[in-house]
Amino acid sequence: MGTAAVAGQPVLELTGIGKDFGAIRALHGMDLRVFPGEVVGLMGDNGAGKSTLVKIVAGNFAPSEGEIRFEGKTVHFHRPIDARTVGIEVVYQDLALADNLTAAANVFLGRELKRKFGPFAFLDHKAMAARALELFGELRSETRPHHLVKQMSGGQRQAVAIARTRLSNAKLVMMDEPTAAISVRQVEQVLSLIHRLKEQGVAVMLISHRMPDVFAVCDRVIVMRRGEKRADKPISDTSPEEVTALITGAKEAA
Protein backbone atom coordinates (compact mmCIF):
# COMPACT_ATOMS: atom_id res chain seq x y z
CA MET A 1 0.00 0.00 0.00
CA GLY A 2 1.47 3.35 -0.99
CA THR A 3 1.81 5.00 2.41
CA ALA A 4 1.52 8.58 1.19
CA ALA A 5 -1.63 7.90 -0.75
CA VAL A 6 -3.45 6.48 2.25
CA ALA A 7 -2.98 9.48 4.46
CA GLY A 8 -5.99 11.71 4.83
CA GLN A 9 -9.62 11.29 4.01
CA PRO A 10 -10.93 8.32 2.02
CA VAL A 11 -12.57 9.29 -1.26
CA LEU A 12 -15.13 6.52 -0.89
CA GLU A 13 -16.25 4.95 2.35
CA LEU A 14 -18.90 2.26 2.62
CA THR A 15 -20.24 1.17 5.98
CA GLY A 16 -22.44 -1.86 6.47
CA ILE A 17 -23.71 -1.87 2.90
CA GLY A 18 -26.21 -4.65 2.17
CA LYS A 19 -28.54 -5.45 -0.69
CA ASP A 20 -31.42 -7.90 -0.86
CA PHE A 21 -33.19 -8.95 -4.05
CA GLY A 22 -36.34 -10.49 -2.64
CA ALA A 23 -35.20 -13.55 -0.73
CA ILE A 24 -31.67 -13.37 -2.11
CA ARG A 25 -29.07 -11.56 -0.05
CA ALA A 26 -26.62 -10.37 -2.67
CA LEU A 27 -24.51 -8.24 -0.37
CA HIS A 28 -24.16 -8.12 3.40
CA GLY A 29 -22.28 -5.96 5.89
CA MET A 30 -19.83 -4.57 3.35
CA ASP A 31 -17.28 -2.09 4.74
CA LEU A 32 -14.87 -0.54 2.30
CA ARG A 33 -12.58 2.47 2.06
CA VAL A 34 -10.78 3.76 -1.01
CA PHE A 35 -8.22 6.55 -0.78
CA PRO A 36 -7.19 9.09 -3.44
CA GLY A 37 -4.51 7.77 -5.77
CA GLU A 38 -5.08 4.21 -4.65
CA VAL A 39 -5.80 1.28 -6.95
CA VAL A 40 -7.99 -1.32 -5.29
CA GLY A 41 -8.60 -4.71 -6.86
CA LEU A 42 -11.99 -6.24 -6.21
CA MET A 43 -11.97 -9.99 -6.74
CA GLY A 44 -14.42 -12.80 -6.29
CA ASP A 45 -16.10 -15.62 -8.13
CA ASN A 46 -19.25 -15.16 -10.19
CA GLY A 47 -22.11 -14.32 -7.84
CA ALA A 48 -19.83 -13.07 -5.09
CA GLY A 49 -21.53 -9.67 -5.17
CA LYS A 50 -18.94 -7.62 -7.06
CA SER A 51 -21.30 -6.31 -9.70
CA THR A 52 -23.97 -5.55 -7.09
CA LEU A 53 -21.44 -3.49 -5.17
CA VAL A 54 -20.35 -1.62 -8.29
CA LYS A 55 -23.93 -0.89 -9.24
CA ILE A 56 -24.71 0.48 -5.79
CA VAL A 57 -21.74 2.85 -5.85
CA ALA A 58 -22.55 3.82 -9.45
CA GLY A 59 -26.10 4.77 -8.51
CA ASN A 60 -27.89 2.05 -10.50
CA PHE A 61 -29.81 1.06 -7.42
CA ALA A 62 -29.90 2.01 -3.75
CA PRO A 63 -28.55 -0.28 -1.04
CA SER A 64 -31.06 -1.99 1.28
CA GLU A 65 -28.95 -0.95 4.26
CA GLY A 66 -25.76 0.88 5.09
CA GLU A 67 -24.22 4.22 4.27
CA ILE A 68 -22.14 5.57 1.39
CA ARG A 69 -19.81 8.47 2.09
CA PHE A 70 -18.04 10.24 -0.74
CA GLU A 71 -15.24 12.63 0.25
CA GLY A 72 -16.57 12.62 3.80
CA LYS A 73 -20.16 13.48 2.89
CA THR A 74 -23.05 11.03 3.03
CA VAL A 75 -24.52 10.60 -0.47
CA HIS A 76 -27.72 9.03 -1.82
CA PHE A 77 -27.70 8.21 -5.50
CA HIS A 78 -31.02 7.81 -7.26
CA ARG A 79 -29.70 7.58 -10.81
CA PRO A 80 -26.30 6.94 -12.41
CA ILE A 81 -26.07 10.62 -13.29
CA ASP A 82 -26.09 11.50 -9.56
CA ALA A 83 -22.97 9.41 -8.98
CA ARG A 84 -21.30 10.95 -12.00
CA THR A 85 -22.04 14.46 -10.77
CA VAL A 86 -20.02 13.94 -7.57
CA GLY A 87 -17.11 12.42 -9.52
CA ILE A 88 -17.64 8.69 -9.89
CA GLU A 89 -17.06 7.28 -13.37
CA VAL A 90 -17.80 3.69 -14.32
CA VAL A 91 -16.64 1.53 -17.21
CA TYR A 92 -19.37 -1.08 -17.44
CA GLN A 93 -18.68 -4.65 -18.35
CA ASP A 94 -20.95 -4.44 -21.40
CA LEU A 95 -19.40 -1.00 -22.03
CA ALA A 96 -22.75 0.82 -22.45
CA LEU A 97 -22.08 1.87 -26.05
CA ALA A 98 -24.61 2.75 -28.72
CA ASP A 99 -23.55 0.71 -31.77
CA ASN A 100 -25.17 3.00 -34.32
CA LEU A 101 -23.20 6.08 -33.23
CA THR A 102 -19.61 7.06 -33.91
CA ALA A 103 -16.82 6.69 -31.38
CA ALA A 104 -16.78 10.42 -30.67
CA ALA A 105 -20.55 10.50 -30.22
CA ASN A 106 -20.33 7.67 -27.71
CA VAL A 107 -17.55 9.31 -25.74
CA PHE A 108 -19.61 12.47 -25.39
CA LEU A 109 -23.00 10.79 -24.99
CA GLY A 110 -25.02 12.64 -22.36
CA ARG A 111 -22.56 15.57 -22.19
CA GLU A 112 -22.21 16.73 -25.77
CA LEU A 113 -20.23 19.84 -26.58
CA LYS A 114 -22.40 22.55 -28.08
CA ARG A 115 -22.06 25.83 -29.88
CA LYS A 116 -24.61 28.57 -29.54
CA PHE A 117 -26.19 30.30 -32.53
CA GLY A 118 -28.58 32.81 -31.06
CA PRO A 119 -31.25 30.87 -29.20
CA PHE A 120 -30.20 27.54 -30.70
CA ALA A 121 -27.45 25.21 -29.56
CA PHE A 122 -25.89 22.89 -32.13
CA LEU A 123 -23.49 20.01 -31.63
CA ASP A 124 -19.86 20.96 -31.98
CA HIS A 125 -18.76 17.96 -34.08
CA LYS A 126 -15.25 19.25 -34.67
CA ALA A 127 -14.40 19.90 -31.04
CA MET A 128 -15.82 16.55 -29.96
CA ALA A 129 -13.88 14.66 -32.64
CA ALA A 130 -10.66 16.47 -31.75
CA ARG A 131 -11.02 15.81 -28.03
CA ALA A 132 -11.95 12.17 -28.65
CA LEU A 133 -8.89 11.69 -30.87
CA GLU A 134 -6.74 13.17 -28.11
CA LEU A 135 -8.20 10.75 -25.57
CA PHE A 136 -7.72 7.76 -27.86
CA GLY A 137 -4.15 8.91 -28.32
CA GLU A 138 -3.59 8.91 -24.56
CA LEU A 139 -4.96 5.38 -24.49
CA ARG A 140 -2.69 4.49 -27.42
CA SER A 141 -5.67 3.09 -29.23
CA GLU A 142 -6.06 3.07 -32.98
CA THR A 143 -9.60 4.32 -32.83
CA ARG A 144 -10.97 6.92 -35.18
CA PRO A 145 -13.51 9.34 -33.74
CA HIS A 146 -15.82 9.24 -36.78
CA HIS A 147 -15.98 5.45 -37.12
CA LEU A 148 -19.14 3.67 -36.05
CA VAL A 149 -18.80 1.60 -32.89
CA LYS A 150 -20.64 -1.19 -34.72
CA GLN A 151 -17.54 -1.77 -36.89
CA MET A 152 -14.99 -1.76 -34.07
CA SER A 153 -12.91 -4.46 -32.44
CA GLY A 154 -13.22 -5.34 -28.76
CA GLY A 155 -10.18 -3.27 -27.86
CA GLN A 156 -11.40 -0.20 -29.70
CA ARG A 157 -14.77 -0.46 -28.00
CA GLN A 158 -13.01 -0.70 -24.66
CA ALA A 159 -10.99 2.40 -25.51
CA VAL A 160 -14.20 4.30 -26.28
CA ALA A 161 -15.69 3.29 -22.93
CA ILE A 162 -12.56 4.24 -21.01
CA ALA A 163 -12.12 7.50 -22.90
CA ARG A 164 -15.55 8.47 -21.58
CA THR A 165 -14.31 8.45 -17.98
CA ARG A 166 -11.54 10.89 -18.89
CA LEU A 167 -13.89 13.68 -19.92
CA SER A 168 -14.63 14.93 -16.48
CA ASN A 169 -12.48 15.38 -13.42
CA ALA A 170 -13.37 12.02 -11.93
CA LYS A 171 -12.20 11.26 -8.41
CA LEU A 172 -13.07 7.58 -8.49
CA VAL A 173 -13.05 5.38 -11.58
CA MET A 174 -14.57 1.92 -11.32
CA MET A 175 -13.73 -0.55 -14.07
CA ASP A 176 -15.76 -3.71 -14.39
CA GLU A 177 -13.63 -6.34 -16.16
CA PRO A 178 -11.83 -3.83 -18.42
CA THR A 179 -9.33 -6.40 -19.64
CA ALA A 180 -11.62 -9.36 -20.22
CA ALA A 181 -12.18 -9.02 -23.96
CA ILE A 182 -9.12 -7.31 -25.39
CA SER A 183 -5.75 -8.17 -26.86
CA VAL A 184 -2.52 -8.58 -24.89
CA ARG A 185 -1.14 -5.29 -26.13
CA GLN A 186 -4.31 -3.46 -25.22
CA VAL A 187 -4.31 -4.99 -21.74
CA GLU A 188 -0.91 -3.38 -21.32
CA GLN A 189 -2.39 -0.06 -22.42
CA VAL A 190 -5.31 -0.27 -20.02
CA LEU A 191 -2.98 -1.09 -17.14
CA SER A 192 -0.71 1.82 -18.00
CA LEU A 193 -3.76 4.06 -18.11
CA ILE A 194 -4.63 2.92 -14.59
CA HIS A 195 -1.11 3.93 -13.54
CA ARG A 196 -1.61 7.35 -15.05
CA LEU A 197 -4.90 7.82 -13.23
CA LYS A 198 -3.15 6.88 -10.00
CA GLU A 199 -0.37 9.40 -10.61
CA GLN A 200 -2.98 12.11 -10.86
CA GLY A 201 -4.53 11.21 -7.55
CA VAL A 202 -7.56 9.45 -8.99
CA ALA A 203 -8.78 6.43 -7.05
CA VAL A 204 -9.37 3.34 -9.17
CA MET A 205 -11.42 0.28 -8.35
CA LEU A 206 -10.56 -2.60 -10.65
CA ILE A 207 -12.98 -5.51 -10.83
CA SER A 208 -11.23 -8.33 -12.58
CA HIS A 209 -10.90 -12.06 -12.89
CA ARG A 210 -7.36 -11.80 -14.18
CA MET A 211 -4.96 -12.35 -11.32
CA PRO A 212 -1.86 -11.02 -13.19
CA ASP A 213 -3.58 -7.70 -13.91
CA VAL A 214 -4.62 -7.22 -10.32
CA PHE A 215 -1.15 -7.99 -9.04
CA ALA A 216 0.41 -5.72 -11.67
CA VAL A 217 -1.44 -2.51 -10.84
CA CYS A 218 -3.27 -2.75 -7.52
CA ASP A 219 -2.09 -1.44 -4.17
CA ARG A 220 -4.65 -3.41 -2.25
CA VAL A 221 -6.90 -6.36 -2.98
CA ILE A 222 -10.36 -7.02 -1.61
CA VAL A 223 -11.75 -10.52 -1.93
CA MET A 224 -15.49 -11.14 -1.83
CA ARG A 225 -17.35 -14.39 -1.40
CA ARG A 226 -21.07 -14.99 -1.05
CA GLY A 227 -21.84 -11.30 -0.69
CA GLU A 228 -19.35 -10.65 2.10
CA LYS A 229 -15.85 -9.28 2.32
CA ARG A 230 -13.42 -12.08 3.13
CA ALA A 231 -10.11 -10.24 2.84
CA ASP A 232 -8.79 -6.71 2.49
CA LYS A 233 -5.01 -6.52 2.47
CA PRO A 234 -2.09 -4.78 0.76
CA ILE A 235 -0.95 -6.58 -2.35
CA SER A 236 2.57 -6.89 -0.86
CA ASP A 237 1.21 -8.96 2.03
CA THR A 238 -0.53 -11.54 -0.10
CA SER A 239 0.05 -13.87 -3.01
CA PRO A 240 -1.96 -15.09 -5.99
CA GLU A 241 -2.23 -18.46 -4.27
CA GLU A 242 -3.77 -16.98 -1.16
CA VAL A 243 -6.22 -14.86 -3.18
CA THR A 244 -7.26 -17.90 -5.19
CA ALA A 245 -7.85 -19.83 -1.98
CA LEU A 246 -9.96 -16.96 -0.65
CA ILE A 247 -12.00 -16.71 -3.83
CA THR A 248 -12.79 -20.41 -3.98
CA GLY A 249 -13.42 -20.68 -0.26
CA ALA A 250 -10.51 -23.02 0.43
CA LYS A 251 -9.47 -20.39 2.91
CA GLU A 252 -12.37 -18.75 4.78
CA ALA A 253 -10.90 -15.31 5.56
CA ALA A 254 -7.67 -13.40 5.88
Place this chain on the structure above:
Amino acid sequence: MALPLESPISFTNVGRDKWWRRGIFASQTGYVTIALLLLVFVMHLGSPFFLTEGNLQNVANNFSFIAIATLGITFVIITGGIDLSVGSMMCLAAMITSMVMTGLSTPGEPGSSWFVHIAADGKTVLANVPGLILVVSVVAGVATALIVGLINGFCVAVLGLSPFVTTLGMLSIVRGLAYVVSNGRGSFPGGPDAEYFYAITSGNLYGLPVPFIYLIILASVMAVVLHHTTFGRHVFALGGNEKAAELTGVPVVRVKIEVYVICALAAGLQGIIISGWLGSAPANMATSYELNVIAAAVIGGANLAGGIGGPLGAIVGCVLLEVIRNGLVLAQVNSYWQQTLVGLIIILAVLVDRLRSRLS
Protein backbone atom coordinates in the same frame (compact mmCIF):
# COMPACT_ATOMS: atom_id res chain seq x y z
CA MET B 1 -6.28 16.66 -18.56
CA ALA B 2 -3.84 16.21 -21.40
CA LEU B 3 -1.16 13.63 -20.89
CA PRO B 4 2.07 13.85 -22.90
CA LEU B 5 2.28 11.34 -25.70
CA GLU B 6 5.26 9.07 -25.85
CA SER B 7 5.02 8.74 -29.61
CA PRO B 8 2.64 10.04 -32.25
CA ILE B 9 -0.41 7.89 -32.84
CA SER B 10 -0.37 6.01 -36.10
CA PHE B 11 -3.22 4.34 -37.90
CA THR B 12 -1.23 1.83 -39.86
CA ASN B 13 -3.96 -0.78 -40.18
CA VAL B 14 -7.02 1.43 -40.24
CA GLY B 15 -7.93 2.24 -43.81
CA ARG B 16 -10.85 4.04 -45.28
CA ASP B 17 -13.73 2.21 -46.96
CA LYS B 18 -14.29 2.68 -50.69
CA TRP B 19 -16.70 5.53 -51.34
CA TRP B 20 -19.46 3.19 -52.39
CA ARG B 21 -19.22 1.24 -49.15
CA ARG B 22 -19.74 4.09 -46.74
CA GLY B 23 -22.11 6.95 -46.01
CA ILE B 24 -25.36 7.20 -47.89
CA PHE B 25 -24.32 4.69 -50.56
CA ALA B 26 -24.06 1.90 -48.04
CA SER B 27 -27.52 2.57 -46.61
CA GLN B 28 -30.93 1.30 -47.56
CA THR B 29 -31.95 4.90 -48.23
CA GLY B 30 -29.18 5.08 -50.83
CA TYR B 31 -30.19 2.16 -52.97
CA VAL B 32 -33.91 2.79 -52.59
CA THR B 33 -33.17 6.25 -54.01
CA ILE B 34 -31.33 4.63 -56.92
CA ALA B 35 -34.23 2.22 -57.44
CA LEU B 36 -36.59 5.20 -57.45
CA LEU B 37 -34.56 7.01 -60.12
CA LEU B 38 -34.53 3.87 -62.26
CA LEU B 39 -38.27 3.52 -61.79
CA VAL B 40 -38.83 7.13 -62.85
CA PHE B 41 -36.75 6.49 -65.96
CA VAL B 42 -38.71 3.35 -66.83
CA MET B 43 -41.98 5.23 -66.27
CA HIS B 44 -40.79 7.95 -68.59
CA LEU B 45 -40.04 5.41 -71.32
CA GLY B 46 -43.36 3.68 -70.72
CA SER B 47 -45.61 6.74 -70.68
CA PRO B 48 -45.07 10.14 -72.31
CA PHE B 49 -47.37 11.69 -69.70
CA PHE B 50 -45.31 10.75 -66.68
CA LEU B 51 -42.78 13.56 -66.78
CA THR B 52 -45.28 16.29 -67.65
CA GLU B 53 -45.61 19.24 -65.30
CA GLY B 54 -49.20 18.48 -64.41
CA ASN B 55 -48.49 14.89 -63.50
CA LEU B 56 -45.41 15.76 -61.47
CA GLN B 57 -47.41 18.36 -59.54
CA ASN B 58 -50.00 15.72 -58.92
CA VAL B 59 -47.39 13.27 -57.69
CA ALA B 60 -45.78 15.91 -55.44
CA ASN B 61 -49.16 16.77 -53.99
CA ASN B 62 -50.08 13.17 -53.34
CA PHE B 63 -46.91 12.05 -51.63
CA SER B 64 -46.88 15.17 -49.50
CA PHE B 65 -50.17 13.92 -48.08
CA ILE B 66 -48.45 11.18 -46.14
CA ALA B 67 -44.87 12.44 -46.07
CA ILE B 68 -45.21 14.95 -43.21
CA ALA B 69 -46.67 12.26 -40.96
CA THR B 70 -43.87 9.94 -42.13
CA LEU B 71 -41.28 12.47 -40.98
CA GLY B 72 -42.93 12.45 -37.55
CA ILE B 73 -43.13 8.69 -37.20
CA THR B 74 -39.49 8.39 -38.31
CA PHE B 75 -38.47 10.04 -35.02
CA VAL B 76 -40.41 7.40 -33.10
CA ILE B 77 -39.04 4.55 -35.23
CA ILE B 78 -35.45 5.73 -34.73
CA THR B 79 -35.89 5.43 -30.95
CA GLY B 80 -37.08 1.87 -31.52
CA GLY B 81 -40.76 2.64 -30.90
CA ILE B 82 -43.81 2.67 -33.12
CA ASP B 83 -46.93 4.83 -33.33
CA LEU B 84 -50.03 3.18 -34.79
CA SER B 85 -52.33 6.07 -33.91
CA VAL B 86 -51.20 8.42 -36.70
CA GLY B 87 -54.13 7.65 -39.04
CA SER B 88 -56.73 8.32 -36.36
CA MET B 89 -54.79 11.36 -35.21
CA MET B 90 -54.94 12.88 -38.71
CA CYS B 91 -58.70 12.48 -38.67
CA LEU B 92 -59.33 13.88 -35.19
CA ALA B 93 -57.05 16.92 -35.66
CA ALA B 94 -58.69 17.73 -39.01
CA MET B 95 -62.14 17.29 -37.51
CA ILE B 96 -61.46 19.50 -34.49
CA THR B 97 -60.00 22.17 -36.78
CA SER B 98 -62.97 22.29 -39.13
CA MET B 99 -65.52 22.05 -36.30
CA VAL B 100 -63.92 24.92 -34.41
CA MET B 101 -63.72 26.93 -37.61
CA THR B 102 -67.38 26.34 -38.43
CA GLY B 103 -68.49 26.90 -34.84
CA LEU B 104 -66.70 30.18 -34.44
CA SER B 105 -68.06 31.37 -37.78
CA THR B 106 -71.69 30.71 -36.92
CA PRO B 107 -73.36 33.64 -35.12
CA GLY B 108 -75.08 32.36 -32.02
CA GLU B 109 -72.61 29.58 -31.28
CA PRO B 110 -70.66 30.00 -28.00
CA GLY B 111 -67.74 32.38 -28.37
CA SER B 112 -68.52 33.27 -31.96
CA SER B 113 -69.43 36.88 -31.13
CA TRP B 114 -65.73 37.57 -30.59
CA PHE B 115 -64.88 36.46 -34.08
CA VAL B 116 -67.75 37.25 -36.46
CA HIS B 117 -70.63 39.69 -36.99
CA ILE B 118 -73.49 39.76 -39.43
CA ALA B 119 -73.21 42.30 -42.25
CA ALA B 120 -75.79 44.98 -42.95
CA ASP B 121 -77.68 42.78 -45.40
CA GLY B 122 -78.58 40.46 -42.47
CA LYS B 123 -77.22 37.33 -44.20
CA THR B 124 -73.50 37.62 -44.94
CA VAL B 125 -71.21 36.65 -42.05
CA LEU B 126 -68.06 38.74 -41.77
CA ALA B 127 -64.93 38.13 -39.72
CA ASN B 128 -64.09 40.74 -37.10
CA VAL B 129 -60.39 40.06 -37.63
CA PRO B 130 -59.69 38.28 -40.92
CA GLY B 131 -57.62 35.14 -40.41
CA LEU B 132 -58.08 34.96 -36.66
CA ILE B 133 -60.63 32.14 -36.85
CA LEU B 134 -58.22 30.20 -39.04
CA VAL B 135 -55.39 30.59 -36.55
CA VAL B 136 -57.55 29.64 -33.57
CA SER B 137 -59.01 26.58 -35.27
CA VAL B 138 -55.67 25.27 -36.51
CA VAL B 139 -54.22 25.82 -33.03
CA ALA B 140 -57.16 23.84 -31.60
CA GLY B 141 -56.47 20.94 -33.96
CA VAL B 142 -52.74 20.95 -33.26
CA ALA B 143 -53.37 21.21 -29.50
CA THR B 144 -55.52 18.08 -29.70
CA ALA B 145 -52.62 16.28 -31.35
CA LEU B 146 -50.30 17.58 -28.65
CA ILE B 147 -52.47 16.10 -25.91
CA VAL B 148 -52.68 12.72 -27.65
CA GLY B 149 -48.90 12.74 -28.16
CA LEU B 150 -48.32 13.54 -24.49
CA ILE B 151 -50.56 10.66 -23.44
CA ASN B 152 -48.78 8.25 -25.80
CA GLY B 153 -45.41 9.42 -24.54
CA PHE B 154 -46.46 9.23 -20.89
CA CYS B 155 -47.75 5.66 -21.26
CA VAL B 156 -44.61 4.49 -23.08
CA ALA B 157 -41.89 6.41 -21.24
CA VAL B 158 -43.23 6.77 -17.70
CA LEU B 159 -45.56 3.80 -17.29
CA GLY B 160 -43.32 1.59 -19.42
CA LEU B 161 -46.12 0.16 -21.58
CA SER B 162 -45.27 -1.36 -24.94
CA PRO B 163 -45.43 1.26 -27.72
CA PHE B 164 -47.25 -1.16 -30.02
CA VAL B 165 -50.06 -1.87 -27.55
CA THR B 166 -50.34 1.71 -26.26
CA THR B 167 -50.67 3.24 -29.70
CA LEU B 168 -52.92 0.42 -30.92
CA GLY B 169 -55.25 1.38 -28.09
CA MET B 170 -54.84 5.05 -28.96
CA LEU B 171 -55.69 4.29 -32.60
CA SER B 172 -59.07 3.05 -31.42
CA ILE B 173 -59.62 5.73 -28.77
CA VAL B 174 -58.85 8.62 -31.11
CA ARG B 175 -60.93 7.21 -33.97
CA GLY B 176 -63.78 6.67 -31.54
CA LEU B 177 -63.52 10.26 -30.32
CA ALA B 178 -63.64 11.48 -33.92
CA TYR B 179 -66.96 9.66 -34.38
CA VAL B 180 -68.25 10.93 -31.03
CA VAL B 181 -67.53 14.62 -31.59
CA SER B 182 -68.91 14.56 -35.12
CA ASN B 183 -71.69 12.08 -34.42
CA GLY B 184 -70.27 10.11 -37.33
CA ARG B 185 -71.18 12.75 -39.87
CA GLY B 186 -67.91 14.45 -40.50
CA SER B 187 -67.50 18.20 -40.69
CA PHE B 188 -66.66 20.89 -43.19
CA PRO B 189 -64.44 23.92 -42.86
CA GLY B 190 -66.85 26.84 -43.14
CA GLY B 191 -67.22 30.55 -42.50
CA PRO B 192 -65.45 33.63 -43.77
CA ASP B 193 -61.96 32.19 -43.22
CA ALA B 194 -62.54 28.95 -45.16
CA GLU B 195 -61.00 30.51 -48.25
CA TYR B 196 -57.75 31.21 -46.41
CA PHE B 197 -57.86 27.67 -45.11
CA TYR B 198 -58.04 26.20 -48.60
CA ALA B 199 -55.28 28.53 -49.75
CA ILE B 200 -52.81 27.42 -47.08
CA THR B 201 -53.62 23.72 -47.38
CA SER B 202 -54.21 22.99 -51.05
CA GLY B 203 -53.01 26.06 -52.90
CA ASN B 204 -50.01 26.55 -55.15
CA LEU B 205 -47.00 28.79 -54.71
CA TYR B 206 -44.80 29.44 -57.76
CA GLY B 207 -46.24 26.30 -59.33
CA LEU B 208 -45.42 24.15 -56.31
CA PRO B 209 -48.20 22.56 -54.24
CA VAL B 210 -48.22 24.14 -50.77
CA PRO B 211 -48.07 20.80 -48.90
CA PHE B 212 -44.88 20.02 -50.82
CA ILE B 213 -43.33 23.30 -49.63
CA TYR B 214 -44.26 22.51 -46.01
CA LEU B 215 -42.72 19.09 -46.45
CA ILE B 216 -39.41 20.45 -47.73
CA ILE B 217 -39.19 22.97 -44.88
CA LEU B 218 -40.04 20.41 -42.20
CA ALA B 219 -37.66 17.82 -43.66
CA SER B 220 -34.80 20.34 -43.66
CA VAL B 221 -35.51 21.28 -40.06
CA MET B 222 -35.65 17.60 -39.17
CA ALA B 223 -32.29 16.90 -40.81
CA VAL B 224 -30.67 19.66 -38.75
CA VAL B 225 -32.37 18.54 -35.53
CA LEU B 226 -31.40 14.89 -35.98
CA HIS B 227 -27.76 15.43 -36.84
CA HIS B 228 -26.78 18.69 -35.23
CA THR B 229 -28.58 18.91 -31.91
CA THR B 230 -28.30 17.11 -28.61
CA PHE B 231 -31.91 15.99 -28.90
CA GLY B 232 -31.26 14.30 -32.25
CA ARG B 233 -28.13 12.63 -30.92
CA HIS B 234 -30.15 11.27 -27.99
CA VAL B 235 -32.90 10.01 -30.30
CA PHE B 236 -30.33 7.89 -32.14
CA ALA B 237 -28.68 6.78 -28.89
CA LEU B 238 -32.02 5.58 -27.56
CA GLY B 239 -32.53 3.42 -30.62
CA GLY B 240 -28.97 2.10 -30.53
CA ASN B 241 -28.79 1.10 -26.87
CA GLU B 242 -31.40 2.40 -24.49
CA LYS B 243 -29.61 1.07 -21.42
CA ALA B 244 -26.38 2.79 -22.42
CA ALA B 245 -28.28 6.03 -22.98
CA GLU B 246 -29.76 5.77 -19.50
CA LEU B 247 -26.37 5.02 -17.89
CA THR B 248 -24.64 7.91 -19.62
CA GLY B 249 -27.18 10.40 -18.41
CA VAL B 250 -29.39 10.85 -21.47
CA PRO B 251 -32.83 12.04 -20.25
CA VAL B 252 -34.52 8.94 -21.66
CA VAL B 253 -38.04 9.64 -20.40
CA ARG B 254 -38.08 13.20 -21.71
CA VAL B 255 -36.71 12.27 -25.13
CA LYS B 256 -39.26 9.47 -25.50
CA ILE B 257 -42.19 11.73 -24.62
CA GLU B 258 -40.86 14.33 -27.06
CA VAL B 259 -40.69 11.91 -30.01
CA TYR B 260 -44.29 10.78 -29.48
CA VAL B 261 -45.40 14.41 -29.25
CA ILE B 262 -43.53 15.26 -32.48
CA CYS B 263 -45.14 12.28 -34.19
CA ALA B 264 -48.65 13.24 -33.09
CA LEU B 265 -48.11 16.89 -34.08
CA ALA B 266 -46.89 15.86 -37.54
CA ALA B 267 -49.89 13.58 -37.95
CA GLY B 268 -52.26 16.33 -36.79
CA LEU B 269 -50.76 18.82 -39.20
CA GLN B 270 -50.96 16.26 -41.99
CA GLY B 271 -54.63 15.62 -41.22
CA ILE B 272 -55.43 19.33 -41.34
CA ILE B 273 -53.69 19.62 -44.72
CA ILE B 274 -55.53 16.60 -46.12
CA SER B 275 -58.89 17.99 -44.99
CA GLY B 276 -58.13 21.18 -46.90
CA TRP B 277 -57.58 19.18 -50.05
CA LEU B 278 -60.66 17.00 -49.49
CA GLY B 279 -62.77 20.02 -48.51
CA SER B 280 -64.08 18.13 -45.50
CA ALA B 281 -63.09 16.00 -42.54
CA PRO B 282 -65.18 12.84 -42.71
CA ALA B 283 -65.15 10.55 -39.67
CA ASN B 284 -63.53 7.74 -41.66
CA MET B 285 -60.80 9.97 -43.03
CA ALA B 286 -57.24 8.54 -43.21
CA THR B 287 -58.39 5.12 -42.03
CA SER B 288 -55.42 2.71 -42.09
CA TYR B 289 -53.06 5.49 -43.20
CA GLU B 290 -50.79 4.44 -40.35
CA LEU B 291 -49.87 1.42 -42.45
CA ASN B 292 -48.92 3.57 -45.46
CA VAL B 293 -46.91 5.88 -43.25
CA ILE B 294 -45.02 3.05 -41.55
CA ALA B 295 -44.50 1.32 -44.90
CA ALA B 296 -43.05 4.48 -46.43
CA ALA B 297 -40.68 4.95 -43.48
CA VAL B 298 -39.50 1.35 -43.60
CA ILE B 299 -39.03 1.34 -47.39
CA GLY B 300 -37.01 4.54 -47.02
CA GLY B 301 -34.60 2.82 -44.67
CA ALA B 302 -35.87 3.43 -41.14
CA ASN B 303 -35.15 0.34 -39.07
CA LEU B 304 -38.02 -0.84 -36.87
CA ALA B 305 -35.43 -2.22 -34.45
CA GLY B 306 -34.32 1.37 -33.89
CA GLY B 307 -31.20 3.42 -34.42
CA ILE B 308 -31.48 4.13 -38.14
CA GLY B 309 -33.59 6.54 -40.18
CA GLY B 310 -33.83 10.06 -41.51
CA PRO B 311 -35.90 12.62 -43.40
CA LEU B 312 -34.48 11.76 -46.83
CA GLY B 313 -35.46 8.11 -46.39
CA ALA B 314 -38.95 9.07 -45.23
CA ILE B 315 -39.51 11.22 -48.31
CA VAL B 316 -37.97 8.70 -50.72
CA GLY B 317 -40.25 6.01 -49.30
CA CYS B 318 -43.33 8.18 -49.82
CA VAL B 319 -42.28 9.16 -53.34
CA LEU B 320 -41.64 5.55 -54.30
CA LEU B 321 -45.10 4.50 -53.13
CA GLU B 322 -46.74 7.36 -55.00
CA VAL B 323 -44.73 6.87 -58.21
CA ILE B 324 -45.77 3.23 -58.30
CA ARG B 325 -49.41 4.14 -57.77
CA ASN B 326 -49.21 6.86 -60.39
CA GLY B 327 -47.37 4.58 -62.81
CA LEU B 328 -49.97 1.86 -62.47
CA VAL B 329 -52.70 4.36 -63.26
CA LEU B 330 -50.84 5.68 -66.31
CA ALA B 331 -50.17 2.13 -67.48
CA GLN B 332 -53.89 1.46 -67.05
CA VAL B 333 -53.26 -1.45 -64.72
CA ASN B 334 -56.10 -2.36 -62.40
CA SER B 335 -55.49 -0.07 -59.41
CA TYR B 336 -56.21 -2.88 -56.98
CA TRP B 337 -52.73 -4.21 -57.76
CA GLN B 338 -51.23 -1.27 -55.95
CA GLN B 339 -51.53 -2.68 -52.44
CA THR B 340 -50.03 -5.98 -53.51
CA LEU B 341 -47.07 -4.21 -55.07
CA VAL B 342 -46.53 -2.03 -52.00
CA GLY B 343 -46.34 -5.13 -49.85
CA LEU B 344 -43.84 -6.70 -52.22
CA ILE B 345 -41.67 -3.60 -52.16
CA ILE B 346 -41.59 -3.47 -48.37
CA ILE B 347 -40.31 -7.02 -48.23
CA LEU B 348 -37.92 -6.47 -51.13
CA ALA B 349 -36.38 -3.35 -49.56
CA VAL B 350 -35.77 -5.12 -46.26
CA LEU B 351 -34.47 -8.20 -48.08
CA VAL B 352 -31.92 -6.22 -50.07
CA ASP B 353 -30.72 -4.60 -46.85
CA ARG B 354 -30.37 -8.02 -45.27
CA LEU B 355 -28.35 -9.34 -48.22
CA ARG B 356 -26.08 -6.32 -48.18
CA SER B 357 -25.24 -6.64 -44.47
CA ARG B 358 -24.53 -10.36 -45.02
CA LEU B 359 -22.12 -9.58 -47.85
CA SER B 360 -20.10 -6.93 -46.04
